[in-house]
Amino acid sequence: MMRPFLLGLALALLLALAQEAFRPEVELVRKEKKVVAWVSGEEDSLFYADYGDLLVGELEALGETQVTVGGRAFFRDGGSAVEEGLRVGDRVEAAYNPDLTREGLPHLLRLRRAGEGKGERYLRLVLFDPRGVEVRLGEAVRASGPLAVVERGSEETLSLSGGNARYLEEEGRLEANPVPGEVYVEEGATRVKGRRLRYQNDTGEALLEGPLEVKREGEKPLSGKAERLRYLLDEEALWLFGVEFVQGGRTTKADRALVREKEGFAYLFGNVESRDEKGFVRGERVRYALEKGEVVVLGQVAGEFRE
Template sequence: MRPLLLGIGLGLLLALAQEVFRPEVELLRKDKRVVAWVSGEEESLFYADYGDLHVGELRELTPAKAVVGERAFFLDAGTVLEEGLKPGDRVEAAYNPDWEREGLPYLMRLRKAGEEKGERYLRLVLFDPKGVEVRLGEEVEARGPLALVERGGREELFLSGGEARYLEEEGRLEVQPLPGRVVLTQGATRVEGVRLRYQNDTGEAFLEGPLALSREGEKPLKGKAQALRYLLDEDALWLLGDVEFVQGGRTTRAERALLREKEGYAYLFGGVESRDEKGFVRGERVRYALESGAVVVLGRVAGEFRE
């Protein structure tokens, strides 16, 4: 069973069609779409990687080997592992039986087994040095060099740094995901992190940090946080952990923040403190104007100001 190569030598396709062919993957959630695509230029790659599924008890997991039930597999940097796996867990292994090393088939992905049933696995690999583009609904876009999309019983999208290349002599794809530069934008707000994971069954995207935030405008905004959580169904973008906004001489800190780009505000929660040269104000809930940096305390106000 050889994987289907959909995007090698795209330069030839461009020459023949005299237009850009941009392969894409689409995930549907209710009435919203999540779409990922590559530029279609020569260095970009779009690849469908098929595998078989095996469910059993996880008996061993090392950086080079996994044992599930009575079967053993080898793995490498391209293997996608669900976080928190430990021996004794009931897991689902997706593997390529046609690629072996020392008699062991290649493990493509390992995760806890759910209720989904199936006999085949499909992983779509998108690589573009200029950035794979991902659209989450109508309001949010993300970009990073490498995207892995899982289709089937559970649909997920991973966007990260790293690279992928097709090894023609071996007839296989080499995937090397790494923490890297992943940029997410909503309106004028831009957030840079290291890795994004979207789960289609919940509609939740999580961008790992540390994060750097920026927003252009009359008073440019700079900020940071530990992580970002985007809820597709609610169009709600949350910044989580050690949130800080710096704008026009004012520094504002909070535990978390809800960005409402269309409204032009962020709502800050948890030990909020905002300081400038005139003093400070504190509260548990604060409304923050994204264009000006002005704050309005909505709950438990305290402050100190100087003339």
């Protein structure tokens, strides 16, 4: 079941036809660039839209079945998304459905720390697909994971995680269970696996939580790890932090790496060290060839080599 959703929102809902089946999509637009998420449309996939109102105030009570914000109480259940770490006294933003009540209390849809925005209406779109919800960040970067939640209230966000979702017909509501899982971000031949991705449309920034696994197919396959990933949509810049690349007998470490797939290079910065059986080279700025693993030190070179 799909609830009616609001017209005139920056968040546009599209229904596309693909492979002779309707493929539900949701689209966010930022400075003429698009972030699009979709499910396959197969029978076990799910696309659900829900809407409600927003209330910003002090968190006065946080129970398993009831929450009170700014003097107003809401009922909480498995379909209520509550940000981790909230405490009584925090300034929070509550999204709720005034049309779904229990014992006179409206249903809490989502509770999180209040930001700077002052939206009055809330829209939530949930996409679940066991084959993976597909997300496109601009033209070059793709992401995938089982469960995506798009929210439009005081902010526009997209989160991608493990977990599942189902519609409870008898209760007339959705139950979504996002948990850290296998979430992938890809640019060209580079593929990064993490635990959870969050995209903020107000800033154009996407963050992938680690620990991360990095792989790249090619003439010399690359494997590695990183602590976290940051993608900036406006600049089309994919950054990795706490990096270690292993390729063709060479191990290279750096504080951070800017991956430029179109150029075929990664630019490494901060405490860069690259070692193989012949020795090592160090520098503060290094150009790394993604296809062959060759390094060129661009700043503050040091090294030691054996015959």
